[in-house]
Amino acid sequence: MxxxxxxxxxxxxxxxxxxxxxxxxxxxxxxxxxxxxxxxxxxxxxxxxxxxxxxxxxxxxxxxxxxxxxxxxxxxxxxxxxxxxxxxxxxxxxxxxxxxxxxxxxxxxxxxxxxxxxxxxxxxxHSGVIDRDDFVQDGVGAYSTTRANVKIQDGCNFMCAFCLIPFARGRERSRLIEDAIREAEHLVERGHRELVLTGVNIGQFSNGSAGLLDLIRRLEPIPGLARIRISSIEPTTIPDALLDYMRTSGKLCHFLHVPLQSGDDAVLSAMNRRYSVREYVAWVERAVRMIPDLCVGTDVLVGFPGETEHQFAETCRVIQDLPLAYAHVFSYSARPGTQAVRTGHPVPPSPTIKARNHRITQLSRAKRMQFYRQFLDQERLVLFESMDREKMFWTGMTDNFIRVGVSHSSRLANQIRPVRLTGTTEHMVLGHVMDATPSQPRKPSIPVLPSYEPAAGVTCP
Ligand code: SF4
The missing domain is CATH 3.40.50.12160 (Methylthiotransferase, N-terminal domain)
Structure with missing residues (x-):
């Protein structure tokens, strides 16, 4: 057996x-x-x-x-x-x-x-420092989900003060392009219509003179592949050319997850982050100007050693004012061996860190609703994933990361259908499917959106 x-x-x-x-x-x-x-x-x-x-x-x-x-x-x-x-x-x-x-x-x-x-x-x-060269990864991932991941990069050289990843995963290295394409082709043959490019620091992907954008250009023509999504990417590693390409591509999703971590320059500097708040703000504003329906999400770390109430309030203000769609929040956890443990003055643990975490979570909810509401009365293509059998209720995602639910009596799994978005619940947007014909990948089109208003309803300390 x-x-x-x-x-x-x-x-x-x-x-x-x-x-x-x-x-x-x-x-x-x-x-x-x-x-x-x-x-x-x-x-x-x-x-x-x-x-x-x-x-x-x-x-x-x-x-x-x-x-x-x-x-x-x-x-x-x-x-x-x-x-x-x-x-x-x-x-x-x-x-x-x-x-x-x-x-x-x-x-x-x-x-x-x-x-x-x-x-x-x-x-x-077990070996100490991992600093191998670029790599191949035999095999093809087995996924029960609609979306499948393709690992394209590993390791990180950035050495943020709170992060143990460079010690755990070693120096940055990239997957050979041909090997990434091989796995992508197999995943699409297995029926996956959306691929998510993943790595520790994927903006640093490089094969000789080829970068992330070159890899995406090579993946796009795979027949049957409808969507390519970039997972979390560092703000300093996104060239304008990538945004330009995303704006007009029929397959590269209008989605970026770009960690902010803190909205205060002194904290960012203590974290060894490679940008100022002003640079981050300018970047997000430019990206959303270029791609008005872009979903930009972020990560925030609360309770970094030395973070004051005022500095935390600045983080809230930045999130509130920027056209961000959501913020994932992490509570600082001292990682032995990192620079922050050696040099920082800890923020008292609970309840301070807990309260800050809660505040960002609330703010994120308000931002997500605000992002969702911009798209009501519009038609978007939805890749359907799963169904609640009892209610015949299907859910899926738009390319710009809006979770959409529809009531529909026939099978929609793994299909991309145009959906008119009609209302919101706490967790998703509701809508109805517009036609019965299987749709094409998203055509390049830039919808006209109302101008951005900062999130209302949640105020910062
Ligand atoms: S937080 Fe990200 S960019 Fe910074 S060291 Fe860790 S993996 Fe690298």
Missing amino acids: NQHVTLYTVGCRLNQSETAVLADRLTGMGYRKVAYGEPTDVLIVNTCTVTDSAEADCRRVIRRTLRHSPQAFVAVTGCYAQTGVAILQNIPGVDLVLGNQYKMLLPDYVQKLSRMHKRAVPLIR
Whole structure:
């Protein structure tokens, strides 16, 4: 009988893309994938180290699985396996710890080791600094979702003061273009119509003289591919040429997620971020002027050591005034080994950080609603994903990241349909499908939008 394998991912889209490739390889080797929580023979945890709670989540998953499957072979890989090997190797029941450099070899290790008895001490494969050259990544990700990720880059050289990623994932390096295109073509053959380009710092993608825009130009002609989406990208790595291309492209989504982190120059400087508030503001305003229906989302880090109430209020003000569609908020978590831990004066933990987190969350909700309302009474193309069976209610996304829900009696999964947007709920925009013919990819068109008004209803301290 086939052995059962459970794959559990903690953390970012890049981890998800790697887990998807591992899953595909393991099922190709004869393992049967089972959901987390079901009895299993092998547990693979692709870990994250970005916060204390991400690390705790990894340990919890191992403990819970061993409770119902005490004989399961437990393999741990990813960023926490890179930075926290001393902790992980002492967790009872862990059989294998693979640092990031060995992650994609995991199926071979599992195949060799999991059929033996559980190990008395875990096998560790781990190397210090990861600074390999550009890479290929064999295989094709297995996704149950409509959208699929394509890893194009790894590592980061920016060394932001709060971030452990350069230690966990090493120096920046890029996937060879031909190899990225190979996986993209296979994913489209498998039915994925939207691909999300992922990496740690994807604006730094480079293959010889080719950059991110060249890669996108090479991906666009893939027959059957309707949308290319860029995942999180650093503000200093977005050339005007990319925005220009996005403006007229029929496939590159009008979407950018650009971390702000703080709206105060002194905090940005202490964080080692490479831009000022004024530069960030000018960039967002220019981008939205060029592409009026652009969805720009951001990340904010609250409670960075030394952040005062006034500096936090400045962050709120910047978010409130800018045409941002949403803000993901993260509470600062001291990461051993980072510059912030060595030099900063901590902000008192709860309730201050909690209150700041809550304030940005509220502000983000108001921004999202405000963004959604701009598009009411317009027609947008929606790529449908899933259905609530009882209500025959389908949801999907526009290219500019508006979640849309429609009531429809026939199957819409993985179809792109024009939808007239008619109203909003707390979480999405409602609408109705305009016709029954499968639509073409978005034609280049720039809708006329009402001028931007800062978010009302949520005020800053
Ligand atoms: S840009 Fe900064 S925050 Fe992002 S991965 Fe690199 S070091 Fe971390």
